[in-house]
Amino acid sequence: MKKLLRSFGYAFKGLAYAYRTQLNFRIHLVLMAIALLLGWWLHVSTSQWLWLMLCITAVLCAELLNTAIETLTDMVSPGYHPKAGHVKDVAAAAVTITAIFALAVGFIIFIPRLILLF
Numbered sequence: 611m612k613k614l615l616r617s618f619g620y621a622f623k624g625l626a627y628a629y630r631t632q633l634n635f636r637i638h639l640v641l642m643a644i645a646l647l648l649g650w651w652l653h654v655s656t657s658q659w660l661w662l663m664l665c666i667t668a669v670l671c672a673e674l675l676n677t678a679i680e681t682l683t684d685m686v687s688p689g690y691h692p693k694a695g696h697v698k699d700v701a702a703a704a705v706t707i708t709a710i711f712a713l714a715v716g717f718i719i720f721i722p723r724l725i726l727l728f
């Protein structure tokens with residue numbers, strides 16, 4: 611039990627590190643809050659909540675993995691190396707693909723409801 615609590619502590623340390631150092635992570639948290647507020651305001655269905663939760667989890671996890679990969683790359687290759695660049699670019703591409711998916715889901719869920727409202 612103590613070990614489990616300690617693992618949670620490490621995970622929160624990781625979250626705090628990403629929050630402190632990554633502007634993109636903070637931006638994604640703001641967008642997540644907006645999506646949750648819109649979902650609540652527009653009374654989205656249960657299945658739509660599940661899609662929103664999937665998107666939020668995927669984007670935040672991609673951003674956290676990107677931060678881990680960036681940090682490791684900076685440690686392993688502090689100087690310029692083309693492969694270090696590729697590693698960071700590929701990790702950033704993963705975040706971008708996930709964010710585009712989340713944006714598409716957000717449009718599909720929210721736009722028709724917003725159009726009906728205005």
Ligand SMILES: Nc1ncnc2c1ncn2[C@@H]1O[C@H](COP(=O)(O)OP(=O)(O)OP(=O)(O)O)[C@@H](O)[C@H]1O
Binds near residue numbers: 631632687693702
């Ligand atoms: N060691 C390196 N060798 C070669 N190219 C690098 C190296 N470090 C970064 N790059 C290139 O510069 C880009 C930006 O790298 P950087 O480390 O600034 O990441 P970032 O996405 O701006 O993240 P952050 O600002 O959150 O640290 C990388 O995607 C990569 O193309």
